[in-house]
Amino acid sequence: MPESPLRTVRPVATVDEAVEVLREDGGRVTKARRAILDVLFEVRDPLSVEQIARRAAPELDVPSTYRNLEHLETVGLVRHVHFGHGPGLYELVSDHERWYALCESCGAVTAFSPADLDPVRVTIDERIGYQVRFAHFPLVGLCRACQAPDQA
Known part of the structure; x- marks a missing residue:
């Protein structure tokens, strides 16, 4: 894409x-x-x-x-x-575009393929009518290592 x-x-x-x-x-x-x-x-x-x-x-x-x-x-x-x-x-720019996730606790950055989010992107398009990209800014949240043990 x-x-x-x-x-x-x-x-x-x-x-x-x-x-x-x-x-x-x-x-x-x-x-x-x-x-x-x-x-x-x-x-x-x-x-x-x-x-x-x-x-x-x-x-x-x-x-x-x-x-x-x-x-x-x-x-x-x-x-x-x-x-x-x-x-x-x-x-x-690459044929194998990478998007990123950023841990807001430890600052770890993880690269992933845009295809990894295709189901999420389809859901967003169906529910609110937007074809979204996450190329310019990373997804932000907590990496597995920083999540509370009961959330893992």
Whole structure:
């Protein structure tokens, strides 16, 4: 399921494919954009702008990293998610989209497939008429380890 009907998502498997998407879109393939893509392909987990800037190159500053990530998101290569009250985190768009659950007690984050919530999404659509996505913000609750023993 695409993240949004208003935004084109373009999952790619390699940095070279991402570079080709940038070129097709008419965007420049700068050293900074290439470094950001290298980091996101290497780590494969959501990262903050500061983490990306630190890993990408010593000379890459946070403001230019924000600008480049915004462009990569506009092109459909990157998306951002929010875990709690912290900064937005960025990750590559993928054919195997991940959604997240966040434990409000210990802060654990669990990734899962959108298909795992298909029954819930069908129920919401049937009852209130919304086709929901949980891509931008995580589901929030208590992980098994933090639940009271009588609730497990």
